[in-house]
Amino acid sequence: MIDRDRLGALLRRERAAFADRNPRSAAEYARAGHLFGRVPMTWMNKNAAGFPLYLATARGATLTDVDGHEYVDLCLGDTAAMAGHAPAPVAAAVQARFADGACAMLPTPDAAWVGEELTRRFGVSEWSFALSATDANRWAIRLLRAVTGRPKILFNSYCYHGSVDESLIVTGGDGPRSRDGNVGAPCDVTLTSRVAEFNDLEGLARELAHGDVAAVVMEPALTNIGIVLPEPGYLDGVRELTRRHGTYLVNDETHTFSAGPGGATRRWGLRPDVVTIGKAIGGGIPAAAYGISREIAERAAGMRDLDLVDMGGVGGTLAGNALSVAAARATLEHVLTDEAFARMEALAVRFADGVQRVIDAHALPWSVSRLGARVEYRFANPAPRTGTESAANADPDLEDYLHVYLANRGILLTPFHNMALMSPDTTAQQVDLHETVFEAAVSELQRA
Known part of the structure; x- marks a missing residue:
């Protein structure tokens, strides 16, 4: 259902916009010649746009990069900051x-x-x-x-x-x-x-x-x-x-x-x-x-x-x-108390429902999986039931498009997959913003 030529063109456009939007992060990456892979750990090169964003500050569920852009952080350090940044x-x-x-x-x-x-x-x-x-x-x-x-x-x-x-x-x-x-x-x-x-x-x-x-x-x-x-x-x-x-x-x-x-x-x-x-x-x-x-x-x-x-x-x-x-x-x-987890899960339900609405509106063969406060959208329906099936259903270009599109509009997902995590500081407004931007990304992808 995905026009691969259109996907490629949109991905190139979003990567160019990312480069224009983040000159200070690009400059920091360029000067890091004494780091293996130019990053503190080589997995930081797993990014959708060609170079990583550089951190300035992070508080709660909001992150600011060195170019001054604020982001709704749904990555949360791939779980390391599930408690929110700097609680x-x-x-x-x-x-x-x-x-x-x-x-x-x-x-x-x-x-x-x-x-x-x-x-x-x-x-x-x-x-x-x-x-x-x-x-x-x-x-x-x-x-x-x-x-x-x-x-x-x-x-x-x-x-x-x-x-x-x-x-x-x-x-x-x-x-x-x-x-x-x-x-x-x-x-x-x-x-x-x-x-x-x-x-x-x-x-x-x-x-x-x-x-x-x-x-x-x-x-x-x-x-x-x-x-x-x-x-x-x-x-x-x-x-x-x-x-x-x-x-x-x-x-x-x-x-x-x-x-x-x-x-x-x-x-x-x-x-x-x-x-x-x-x-x-x-x-x-x-x-x-x-x-x-x-x-x-x-x-x-x-x-x-x-x-x-x-x-x-x-x-x-x-x-x-x-x-x-x-x-x-x-x-x-x-x-990370019992009460905090109850709020986090309620937000994850809200997030999953929003993603499902977009999937249904566009009749996409995708699915949503949720594990408590963690949600992921999958490029398969039904969702994979084994690790091997899950690996086989990966779509790196589609994933990169969604990630860089979201980042250019102030939302960060976990870089390794389409996963979002709620923290005690995440808000309903941040969750709803993701639904709005995700809908826009899918609509552009499907536009004739």
């Missing part, structure tokens, strides 16, 4: 903690409070801290390999758990393989990992039957390949199969935290053995955590050959630092 309780806690020292390699009372609160929200009882979800997943995997004596970890195809080496595996016509673009893999990923499609219990059972899987690491809903929601009975089936095969279950709630105060784990009554979470709990300060069941903790503590104190590979000097823990406490206690 006042977190800013105050961080400033006070940093003034009194941040990295003394000593615990603070805040850590015990955060552990208790995470247990209340997610159920598992023993918590440890990290600086990123990647490390939280990596260290949980090491523990589970140790206590089971099993070498392999199972993932869903096209999952995302940070840059964990073992997770970069997908299904293929000729069998499991490394995901395209995997950088510097230490070994063939099939030596460390198994893979099954999301929503495929038969495939999961087949892989677990080998008896060598220490843990299934999964998001309760896929998010980073586009939102892929679980079908009825699927998550219960995963839990039953993992128990039957003596395999631990890890829920990575880093993105699915958008489902509610206790993520999908609490919302859907899940019973994982391990929960990992990153980004959002720090309110903008790097923070992450992994929680394990008491049974796993006791098994690990009873294995005298494990070095859990010095060089055993389950921590880092900055993990659990006083600044990150103070930020996590302020975020969980005062910002």
Whole structure:
């Protein structure tokens, strides 16, 4: 239904307008010759317009770039700023903690409070801290390999758990393989990992039957390949199969935290053995955590050959630092509260309804998926049910057109897909502005 020639012409027009509109960002990018890829991290080159916007300030759900343009920020740091930018309780806690020292390699009372609160929200009882979800997943995997004596970890195809080496595996016509673009893999990923499609219990059972899987690491809903929601009975089936095969279950709630105060784990009554979470709990300060069941903790503590104190590979000097823990406490206690999630979800429903109205008005074969406070529009209807289907339905040019069109009119989506996230500071007016601009973008695309 998309005229590709018209799409190409509109994309070129919007990119030219972006370049004209943002000369200071363009100049900053041009002079960053001593940065690999000209950006602090190479993924910042994932942008629709040829160069990234440069940040000046961000408050609440509004961001201002170095050219002075304001944006409704529906990206929110790809979840890192789900609490909103610079939330006042977190800013105050961080400033006070940093003034009194941040990295003394000593615990603070805040850590015990955060552990208790995470247990209340997610159920598992023993918590440890990290600086990123990647490390939280990596260290949980090491523990589970140790206590089971099993070498392999199972993932869903096209999952995302940070840059964990073992997770970069997908299904293929000729069998499991490394995901395209995997950088510097230490070994063939099939030596460390198994893979099954999301929503495929038969495939999961087949892989677990080998008896060598220490843990299934999964998001309760896929998010980073586009939102892929679980079908009825699927998550219960995963839990039953993992128990039957003596395999631990890890829920990575880093993105699915958008489902509610206790993520999908609490919302859907899940019973994982391990929960990992990153980004959002720090309110903008790097923070992450992994929680394990008491049974796993006791098994690990009873294995005298494990070095859990010095060089055993389950921590880092900055993990659990006083600044990150103070930020996590302020975020969980005062910002991402039960009441805040209720408001965020109501706005996400409003956002999804607005997108659906545009899709229906133009008879587009697209769909809308929502996970609590997170919404995404998909270029497929029905929405994809597996990661592989989701990857196959990508349309990079169409996605780039929508992203740069929105950016030129003051709206930012998550750069990796068409995903919008609500924060406690997002307003109904900002949500409605997106509907207006999205309608204009689609109308121009379909104009004869």
